[in-house]
Amino acid sequence: MGETSTGPYPLTGRWPLVGRHDELTRFAQVLADPWIQGFVVCGPSGVGRSRLVEECVTAAVDQGYEAVRAAASAPAARIPFGTIAHLLPYDVDPAGPVAGFVSVSKAPAEAARNRLVVLVDDLQLLDPASVVLTRQLMDVGLIFLIGTIRTDGPVTGAMELIRWEDSVRRVDLAELDQDTVEELLRTVLGGPVGRRTLHELFTASGGNVLYLRELVLGALRAGALASEGTLWELATGSPTHTPRLTELINARLACAGGTGRRFLELLALCEPLGPLDVDALPQTLIDLERAGVIRASGDGRRVSLTLAHPLYGKVLRAQTPLIRRRAMLLRQAERIEAHGARRDDDALRIASWRLAATGTADPALLVRGAATARRAGDHARVLALLSTVDTEHHTTGSRLLYGEALMETGQCRQAEAVLAGAYEQASTERERRVATRLRTHNLFWMGARTKEALELNDEALSRVPHGADRELLLIDRATMITMSGRPAEGVRLLDALPREELRAKEVNGWLWATSSKATALALLGRTREAWSLAEAAERAHRAHPRDEQAPPSPAFTYVLPLTHAAAEDGRLALAREIGARGTAGLLTGRAAGQGATWNALSRARVEWLAGRPHAPRS
Structure with a gap:
């Protein structure tokens, strides 16, 4: 594909720098201070460290500085002066560092009156000789260092020679927040992005600019991200990773090794997990957390382990063979059951794992899991669990759960059929009242069938002469009347209710x-x-x-x-x-x-x- 352009920026070229105004302002202040010798940008992979320092170098050149660039790498780190060899005079002998310093120090002194700006990407990969020489040149004021450090990778011994003192300013970059992602997408695409699309792209990328860029480019190439002229929207169900993004993530996860990779695969299938939920060695978990590929969070005495980025899970799940995936899910379900499955969400976890592994699970377990998912507001999970329960195993309660989930996911007609069935199956007045209220909400709020909703409400009111149930039905009626354009009538109905008494017994x-x-x-x-x-x-x-x-x-x-x-x-x-x-x-x-x-x-x-x-x- 050739270079694509939608807005004012070519999508396959360099994207604009958005959301880093404060960092650029700080750099300008640092550069103007003669006592400061360096400006280093730190952060995890993909947050835009290199993009920011490129902008810093441009700002320095605009002020008359000369600039040279070097990119550190693991292979170059094995060679003395490997990273900055192209910046050294040809006669520098790596074995003679003192003579080398004298020779090198003459070059920048003669090249420019101002300090030379030296950009080094990935400072943590500098070989020791390059670190020593760079530090010496900074100390005598011959160069101004602009560098980046990746904070989610291994810490090398060479970094100990880069002293964090008043002479070097450090800036830590984090992922972009949702508002900044929206601004970036609007700038790149040349128009506004729909709220659902913004949420999906932000959630998938986690605010990581590199991942966001690959997601957008992949969606554009696939025709999944398009604009009809005023608004950019992502097609529902479009893929959230691309071959290029998969390569980037695999390179990121390569630090895990064989044992760590197996744990990451399990986490991708079953997260969140606790340290006691798995048989991985504690040191493995510590190494993965230090490498920045998993996160550990505490809630009281409970520790939860998750992958550090949502895209890691998508790539890992896609690359785990089917038979292996099923075996891991079943083994994890058996492990939790063997420990008693005492946590509130264990039923949901076990039901989801068994369903994913075999396509079926115990109906009672599926219903308990759906109830847990409903309390968390995860209506899609409720549907996934209850849609596999055979008709003869559905209770009134499970039908109510299922109907509500259909309603909350916008499936109005299906919800009405399920909720009507729940009403017919109900054996108590409470179940009939809950079914009626859910049907009313579905018909009015989701189906725009106002007349039917009010008639259903009238019918229910005729059967409930008094009590809290009648008050709830009247509240439903007042709400529908208000939203139908008769707010004064709605207020009169509500004012007639004993709302403070209602608060005490029905919050x-x-x-x-x-x-x-x-x-x-x-x-x-x-x-x-x-x-x-x-x-x-x-x-x-x-x-x-x-x-x-x-x-x-x-x-x-x-x-x-x-x-x-x-x-x-x-x-x-x-x-x-x-x-x-x-x-x-x-x-x-x-x-x-x-x-x-x-x-x-x-x-x-x-x-x-x-x-x-x-x-x-x-």
Whole structure:
């Protein structure tokens, strides 16, 4: 493929430097200080260390400095002066370092009045002779060193000779955050990127610029990333790695060796795992963590091990043979079962592993695992587990779980069929009430079938004369009426409810009512009251965990009413910020369905009020 260009930058050429303004400003300050001898950029592979120092060299040359470049490597490190041999006079004898220093020191002194700028990429790979000579030239003020150090690789003995003192400034680069990735993609592609696409590219790349670049180029070549003129979108289900990216990751994982590789394969299939969940030697885990290919995080006494980057798992899974993969999954499931499977998420883990290995698992285990996945908001996992349960093994509870997951993943018609079946199978009034509420939410919020949803709600109200169940049904009705364009009627219904009593006995019902009333008040222009209620809902939502009563998602609880209140009050920038934060939270939490849909509509309305009719599409 030839050089591709979409926006102002050629995609296969050098990408623009975005999000590093502070580092460039610091370099300019360092270069102007005559007492400072070097500027070193540190960071893991792919964060843009080389790209940043190239920009630094350009800035130095613009100020009249002469510049020379050298790239350290493992082969060159085995030869004295191997990295900087092309910068030395021909008569320098590696065996005579004193005479060599005298000879070398004359060259830059005669070449330029200002200090010579020397760029060395991957300083950690310098041979000792080059380190000593470079340090000497820095100490006498003949050169200014600009270098990079890879922090996720092995530390060499040569690096001990690079002293971190006031004379050398260190900058540590991290991966780009999501906002900076969005800015970079907009600049490179020449237009805005959809929120789902941004989330997928950011999540897959982890903010690593090198990986992001390969993902984008691969998607463009495959036709999976395209724009119809205003917005760039990634096709659903498009691959998240390319041959070039696979090569880069394999090179990164080569440090693991045979034993470490086997553990990485297991982690790719089963992460997160604890040190006691595996039979790897502690030293193996320590070496992998030091090499930066796995991460260890602590939660109380429990330690969780994960791969350091999401793409590592994709590549490892793709390269693990099928028979070996199945054997590893089954062996890990048996290992956890042998230890009693006492953790809250063990049922989910074992069910997922057995299902992935054999395509089947014990129905009761699948249902328990689905319940755990539902509490984590992982509706896709709920579907994956429950779709394999035979009809005769489904209970009312499992059908409710399955129907809700279908609803939350946007499959309205299928959800209605499953939830109607759950209602017919229900043996208690509580099960029928939960089924009715879920059906109502699905019909109204996901199916836009307002008339049917209200009729179903009316029918349920006729069977429930009093009590908390009736109050919840009335809250559902008030919410639907409010969002159907009758906020005043919605407020009247909600004001008639004993909301404080409801809060004491049914927190999630109180949250739903408070959110609904706050939204209605915002639409009526009573923005201060709406803001106060929405803030109260946010505090309560964060203080109380989800239960099994299908509570409102964060978008309904406080994001929507806060967004509406700010927008109706004319604070459009704040409304935009709240909506964007809500979208990020919903995507990160793997939630879709009603929360994500209505949050997107709310954000679109804000952009429309701001006079940006095309912006809502992102």
